[in-house]
Amino acid sequence: MNKTYRFDTMADLVALAEAEDISLGEVALRHEVALGQLDRDEVLAAMRTRWATMKQSMEVGLAAPQKTMGGLSHGAGQMMAGHRPVLSDAIATGVMARALAVNECSAAMRRIVAAPTAGSSGILPASLWGAQQRLGCEDEAVVMALLAAAALGMVMANRATISGAQGGCMAEVGVSAAMAAGAMAEMAGAPPDVAVHAMALALKNTLGLVCDPIGGYVEVPCIKRNAIFAIHATTAAEMALAGIRSFVPADQVIAAMKEIGDAMPKKLKETSQGGLATTLIGLEVMARRPRVDHVQG
Amino acid sequence: MGGMAPYDSVFSIIGPIMVGPSSSHTAGAARLGGLARALLGGTPVEAELDLHGSFAETGAGHGTDRALVAGLLGFSSGDDRLKDAFEHAREAGIVWKFGTVNLGPDVHPCSVRFVLRAADGEALEMVGSSLGGGAVRITSIQGYDVDISGDYPTLVTVHEDRPGLVQEVSALLSRYAVNIAFMRVARHHRGAHAFMTLEADHDLPPELVTATRAIPGMVSARALPRLA
Numbered sequence: 139m140n141k142t143y144r145f146d147t148m149a150d151l152v153a154l155a156e157a158e159d160i161s162l163g164e165v166a167l168r169h170e171v172a173l174g175q176l177d178r179d180e181v182l183a184a185m186r187t188r189w190a191t192m193k194q195s196m197e198v199g200l201a202a203p204q205k206t207m208g209g210l211s212h213g214a215g216q217m218m219a220g221h222r223p224v225l226s227d228a229i230a231t232g233v234m235a236r237a238l239a240v241n242e243c244s245a246a247m248r249r250i251v252a253a254p255t256a257g258s259s260g261i262l263p264a265s266l267w268g269a270q271q272r273l274g275c276e277d278e279a280v281v282m283a284l285l286a287a288a289a290l291g292m293v294m295a296n297r298a299t300i301s302g303a304q305g306g307c308m309a310e311v312g313v314s315a316a317m318a319a320g321a322m323a324e325m326a327g328a329p330p331d332v333a334v335h336a337m338a339l340a341l342k343n344t345l346g347l348v349c350d351p352i353g354g355y356v357e358v359p360c361i362k363r364n365a366i367f368a369i370h371a372t373t374a375a376e377m378a379l380a381g382i383r384s385f386v387p388a389d390q391v392i393a394a395m396k397e398i399g400d401a402m403p404k405k406l407k408e409t410s411q412g413g414l415a416t417t418l419i420g421l422e423v424m425a426r427r428p429r430v431d432h433v434q435g
Numbered sequence: 436m437g438g439m440a441p442y443d444s445v446f447s448i449i450g451p452i453m454v455g456p457s458s459s460h461t462a463g464a465a466r467l468g469g470l471a472r473a474l475l476g477g478t479p480v481e482a483e484l485d486l487h488g489s490f491a492e493t494g495a496g497h498g499t500d501r502a503l504v505a506g507l508l509g510f511s512s513g514d515d516r517l518k519d520a521f522e523h524a525r526e527a528g529i530v531w532k533f534g535t536v537n538l539g540p541d542v543h544p545c546s547v548r549f550v551l552r553a554a555d556g557e558a559l560e561m562v563g564s565s566l567g568g569g570a571v572r573i574t575s576i577q578g579y580d581v582d583i584s585g586d587y588p589t590l591v592t593v594h595e596d597r598p599g600l601v602q603e604v605s606a607l608l609s610r611y612a613v614n615i616a617f618m619r620v621a622r623h624h625r626g627a628h629a630f631m632t633l634e635a636d637h638d639l640p641p642e643l644v645t646a647t648r649a650i651p652g653m654v655s656a657r658a659l660p661r662l663a
Contacts, residue, residue: 146440170445174636184446191452207456208496244455247498247518252458254448254568259455288445295442301459301567303489303544309567317448354493356456407544409492428495 143169148293148334148388155330162320162330163282166289185281188251192240192263195250199239204246208355210423214362215239229271233372234365236264241361254291254300257307257356258314260364262287265318265371269325279325287321290337297389298396302349303408305399311360311367312344312395318371323378336378338388340371345391345398348406350413353423359414441570441584451569451663453512459545460490460497463565465517466662468506470573470585471549473659475559478527479551482507485536488544490565500533503547507531511663512569538562542574571662579621579630585662587616587634590644595652596622596629603650608635611643628654 143165145151154165170181198204203213218235237260244250244259253262266280273279291300294313299305320337328336344367352358384391405412414420442448453462472478484503486494494500502512505520508527516523524531538546543564551559562575573583576591583589590608594600601620608615614636622629639658647656 166445173444175444181445185449188446188449188452207498247454247456247461249452249513249515250455251450251452252462252569253450255458256453256455256461257457259458262449284449285445288448291448292440292442292445295448295568296440299567300442300448301545301565303459304567351493351496354496356460356497404544408489409544410496411492 142172145169145289145293146296148337148392151289151293152330152334161282161286162289162324162333163285166285169289182281185284186277189277189280189284191249191251195240195243195248196236196263196267198248199243200235204242204248206242206245206355206357207247208245208353208357208423208427210352210355210357211242211245211361215242218365229268230369232271233264233268233368236267237261237364237368238361240264241364245355245357245361253287254295254313254317255302255310257302257360258310258364261311261314261368261371262318262321264368265322266325268372269322273325275325283321283325286324286333287317290320291317294341294392297392299399305395306402306407307347307349307363308344308395309399310349311363312341312347315344315367315371315374316341318368319374319378322371322375326375326379328379332378334388335384336375338384338386338391339377339382340374341395342384342386342391343370343374345395348402348413349408350406350415351408351410352415352420353427354410441566442568447568447570451512453569454515454517457497458569459565459567460494460499461502462512462569463545463571464499464502464547465506465510465512466569466571466585467547467563467565468503469509469511469662470563470571470659471551471559471561472507472509474561474576474591474657475551475553475557476657477553478509479507479529480554481552482529482531483534483550484531485534485548487536487538487542487546487548490545490547491535504529504531576630581621581632582619583632583634583659585659588637588639588661589659590633590635590639590647590656591659592631592647592656593628593654594631595654596626597652600650600652601631604631604633604647607643607646611640613637613639613643
């Protein structure tokens with residue numbers, strides 16, 4: 139028995155879970171307790187607080203349009219929530235609305251939970267809200283899903299990166315969607331290896347996604363991208379539940395992500411010097427944005 | 436944090452609970468400001484903040500400037516006052532100035548150099564990086580290379596480079612039952628002052644810090660709390 143429940147790779151994580159017939163969330167919980175700062179109840183309570191804050195950010199964003207710093211997005215979450223589904227269903231549009239709402243809150247300097255980052259903070263709460271609606275489970279199941287998501291995120295963060303400035307958007311929205319896919323699969327009853335396939339399917343299909351925010355604001359394309367990749371995460375989880383496997387093992391997908399992130403040009407890694415940021419409209423926004431070296435007090 | 440994975444806790448991924456819009460450019464920036472404040476020993480009266488890389492390019496749109504100043508005021512990354520940090524800083528009497536700097540190609544793109552002065556004349560130069568998701572590293576203090584995460588209570592000392600001094604510090608820690616997680620000693624050249632950082636598993640009692648300062652040859656000793 140590995141008393142520290144330490145895992146460096148997805149293979150380690152699955153092996154730990156399988157060896158004791160426990161979930162990914164349970165491995166994460168035991169790992170956190172083994173760090174020696176918090177006991178089991180304290181870890182669960184701290185995660186419950188995060189889920190409560192996530193729910194609050196979804197409600198705040200849906201209740202009123204948020205004034206974002208750059209003013210590039212306004213009330214998208216509300217608009218989506220008020221829309222009668224045409225091509226999907228009310229839970230799917232509810233997921234989209236909540237992902238938009240949380241990210242608008244974040245862009246408006248409201249309180250959110252980074253998961254794993256603020257720019258990608260809408261995907262996990264919205265996805266888990268959707269899974270909870272479909273599966274009809276209690277908040278405690280969501281708390282365990284958050285722990286599973288954290289375990290998957292830790293491996294990606296340590297083996298690759300969760301910084302847009304280092305790995306582009308795949309390091310933020312890509313990782314977030316992969317965490318959500320694995321966590322939702324586990325919530326739906328998938329064994330650990332299947333949950334990791336869901337994670338791999340989601341991450342694999344975000345490889346190469348660049349970080350080129352207009353005007354340097356975490357708004358365009360970030361806010362709408364959260365809604366789109368929340369649905370991407372559901373697709374990956376549903377495919378894994380259907381028995382579809384990632385041809386490339388999860389750890390090799392993460393290695394590819396690292397390689398692609400390192401090779402990605404700096405102008406496409408959160409510097410707003412290329413891509414959407416330097417389109418005609420992007421440059422117009424850039425021309426009127428404040429500069430840090432002009433701020434003085 | 437020698438040899439440790441930077442993301443070792445589930446709360447480094449699901450968290451921090453923070454004010455947006457960016458974990459690296461806002462929450463991480465506030466945490467770096469908080470560490471600089473703790474190292475200085477209080478609120479600065481003068482602050483020069485030089486932004487490097489992505490911090491310089493997109494900092495204003497991410498609220499990096501306000502978050503750094505919020506940290507200097509002692510606000511956490513989840514504090515609603517972060518948004519109005521400049522107003523609070525004016526009230527607190529901080530005179531601040533932002534600039535841009537190129538710290539070199541190997542420095543993390545989300546980095547900042549603080550040059551701070553306190554009312555009592557204490558001066559601090561600190562370089563720190565925001566690694567993503569709110570995780571941070573202090574990489575340099577007063578020109579000495581360091582590697583401090585803020586995940587552990589940390590003792591930072593400047594002392595005469597004499598035999599036995601480091602052992603005396605470690606004996607003190609052992610007397611207060613504080614276990615050392617990571618430790619690092621550096622100096623510019625033989626005979627110069629040495630610089631030590633010590634990350635501990637347990638909180639550092641104020642008496643321990645006072646006793647450390649009383650060790651002959653100790654120039655300064657400062658305790659950094661574990662970051663929220």
